[in-house]
Amino acid sequence: ASKKNGRNCATAFAAHMAEERSVDRALEKDLESAFDAGQLRMVYQPIHSIDEDCREVEALVRWKHPELGEVPPSTFIPAAERSGLMVRLGEWIIRRALQDFAQWPDIHMSLNLSPLQLQHDGFSTFLLDCCRENGIAPQRLFLEVTESLSIERNTRALLTLNLLRNLGFRIALDDFGTGYSSLSMVKSFKFDRMKLDRSLVMDLGQDPASLAVLEAAVTMARHVGAEVVAEGISEDHLVGPTRSAGCTHLQGYFYSHPIEAGHVWNYIAKVQGKSARAA
Numbered sequence: 001a002s003k004k005n006g007r008n009c010a011t012a013f014a015a016h017m018a019e020e021r022s023v024d025r026a027l028e029k030d031l032e033s034a035f036d037a038g039q040l041r042m043v044y045q046p047i048h049s050i051d052e053d054c055r056e057v058e059a060l061v062r063w064k065h066p067e068l069g070e071v072p073p074s075t076f077i078p079a080a081e082r083s084g085l086m087v088r089l090g091e092w093i094i095r096r097a098l099q100d101f102a103q104w105p106d107i108h109m110s111l112n113l114s115p116l117q118l119q120h121d122g123f124s125t126f127l128l129d130c131c132r133e134n135g136i137a138p139q140r141l142f143l144e145v146t147e148s149l150s151i152e153r154n155t156r157a158l159l160t161l162n163l164l165r166n167l168g169f170r171i172a173l174d175d176f177g178t179g180y181s182s183l184s185m186v187k188s189f190k191f192d193r194m195k196l197d198r199s200l201v202m203d204l205g206q207d208p209a210s211l212a213v214l215e216a217a218v219t220m221a222r223h224v225g226a227e228v229v230a231e232g233i234s235e236d237h238l239v240g241p242t243r244s245a246g247c248t249h250l251q252g253y254f255y256s257h258p259i260e261a262g263h264v265w266n267y268i269a270k271v272q273g274k275s276a277r278a279a
């Protein structure tokens, strides 16, 4: 009986895997038509400086699937990478984000890049052209990268990153403190900024070891001349410890969820008004 059960289990598992794969493929297929169907959009999450000012947003892509509703980017970005759609999606994102950004003078914007974009021929030219068309200086953009395709061992991506940095773009290491962005990344490139992952921040106040890890990460970033942004500030009690540890920018639901393009300028004006009154 146990043998039979084992076989049933194996069959069920195989069926499950096949189903998963076909769900993946269906999603990849649907993503192809999402561009023209107007199902993609950009939202922007404010990044605050520790003096309570806000002069920066991070661009985040959204996909509203006609049947499934909002599909998270943690699902469809990997799908795009698997199916060869990432370069096209990345170009769509950059075009749309920079068009929006052109309406917001003086502030900075962070853009997430897939390693596949960095490896693609002509990426820097494309990005520069988009900046030029929209009248945006490279110095106003932070390009966020992670290690997901192992940039360390990827000479091509590293060369592109160096070129972009020489052109004036700022380069940020995203998700620092997770498996995707390891310590050795710090040695392989001169990052302008490190973004401490939410997982390093969320237990502050409950667990003394969390503070030790956070402080060590900030110290390391400082030693290589990078500024530090704390992600995942979801509650007010996380502001104090991240600020005293030396983070210069804070981002998270406590300040604001990602917002639609049409609301960004009002948000910035409101926060700047408040911080000017406080000063």
Ligand code: C2E
Pocket: 045, 059, 060, 061, 072, 073, 074, 077, 093, 112, 113, 114, 144, 174, 175, 198, 231, 232, 233, 234, 251, 252, 253, 254, 258
């Ligand atoms: P990320 O770049 O680390 O972006 C931060 C993520 O954390 C965003 O999720 C944001 O909505 C979420 N977040 C911000 N504050 C809080 C908080 O206080 N609590 C919690 N629980 N979450 C918070 P989102 O938009 O779902 O994006 C997930 C990931 O997908 C991003 O992580 C990034 O790796 C990727 N991604 C999103 N947009 C793009 C894009 O345009 N291009 C590329 N290549 N990747 C993107």
Ligand code: MG
Pocket: 058, 112, 144, 174
């Ligand atoms: Mg990011």
Ligand code: MG
Pocket: 174, 175, 195, 197, 231
């Ligand atoms: Mg991040």
Ligand code: MG
Pocket: 174, 175, 197, 198, 231
């Ligand atoms: Mg993250």
